Amino acid sequence: MNESQKNSPKKERRKRLLIRGFLMMVVLLSVFFYYYDESGLSLSNTSDNEVEYFDIEEDTERIEKGIHLRTGFVDAVGMQEVINNCTNCHSAKLVTQNRMSKEGWIATIRWMQKTQNLWDLGDNESIIVDYLAEHYGPINKGRREGLKNIDWYTLK
Known part of the structure; x- marks a missing residue:
């Protein structure tokens, strides 16, 4: 058995892995471009008739x-x-x-x-x-916070 025949299974395996990787990349890119809008805003997963935009930067500065x-x-x-x-x-x-x-x-x-x-x-x-x-100053609270809004009752 010569050297080229020994490496043949490795080369075939490497070739199959490269083809699989390329196909996965094509699928991922097609999914990405399907959900990407040219305006730079992301699209939510909605029907073709209704497209809902959301601005990521505006969401990060929100205060509630x-x-x-x-x-x-x-x-x-x-x-x-x-x-x-x-x-x-x-x-x-x-x-x-x-x-x-x-x-x-x-x-x-x-x-x-x-x-x-x-x-x-x-x-x-x-x-x-x-x-x-x-x-974010110090809080003097002891071992635990005091109990609040408690309905106390008398033991019988």
Whole structure:
């Protein structure tokens, strides 16, 4: 058996895999272009008579019940500055899970500037710190939150 005959099954297998991959790519591209509109907006899966457009960018900046949906931040003065300066480097969740006083937030900012290459926040620093201290400040709650809206009854 010569060398070309030994490699023949490998070459055939490779050829079949390439053909399958090409066919899968053709199918995926045809599905993509079927559901893609030239305006750049996505199409929902609706009938031919009704086409429903939705704008992805508008949806990411939506606010419901006072909460910015994409980040989870409270909608208030300073929110946009926090989004612009904090979520470039880390998740909004990292901000919302912390509870610090103004001094704590300033110390954290100084630490990030010293060790994490955070830029100078300039005039935005006081806006950011005020927002964070007001909405993500410490909560004195003890072991657990007090019970609310409880209908107490007397034991017999």
